[in-house]
Amino acid sequence: MRAVVQRVSRAKVTVAGEVTGEVGTGLLVLLGVAEGDTEHEAVWLAEKVGGLRIFEDPDGKMNLSLADVQGGMLIVSQFTLLGDCRKGRRPSFAKAARPELAEPLYQRFVAAVAALGIVTATGRFQQHMDVELVNDGPVTLFVDTAERGPSP
Secondary structure, eight states: OOOEEEEEEEEEEEETTTTEEESSSSEEEEEETTOOOOOHHHHHHHHHHHOOEEOTTTTTTTETTTTTTOOOOEEEGGGGGGOBSSSSOBBBTTTTTHHHHHHHHHHHHHHHHHHHOOEEOOOOTTTOOEEEEEEEEEEEEEEEEGGSSOOO
């Protein structure tokens, strides 16, 4: 699984003119599911992203988590994060999981974040979405479960 994590002062996603998810202070997470991903990756990534200390404390240091600032997480599925642009000009999405695998793992990620006590909001899986955000900082991080090292 891959996640692009953006610290935001606000973010929302709209599908066909309807706002489906919205947060104020918090995180916008663009989430891509790869072939071979499992529930283990979904839970690990949810705990990793949910616990990131990327909000400023009173001294201006990135030392606070999402829970510390009582922020929310807007989670948007995005298979294009698995795009491979190394050859030619048209990205290959061969490493992205098929929708029947990706959607349950996306939903498992959302549930695992909610289980941490974090308010969650979402887009709609496999829909065209308009995503608006105000990136706070800007702070943008990339987290990939394939780069986490050996499993415990």
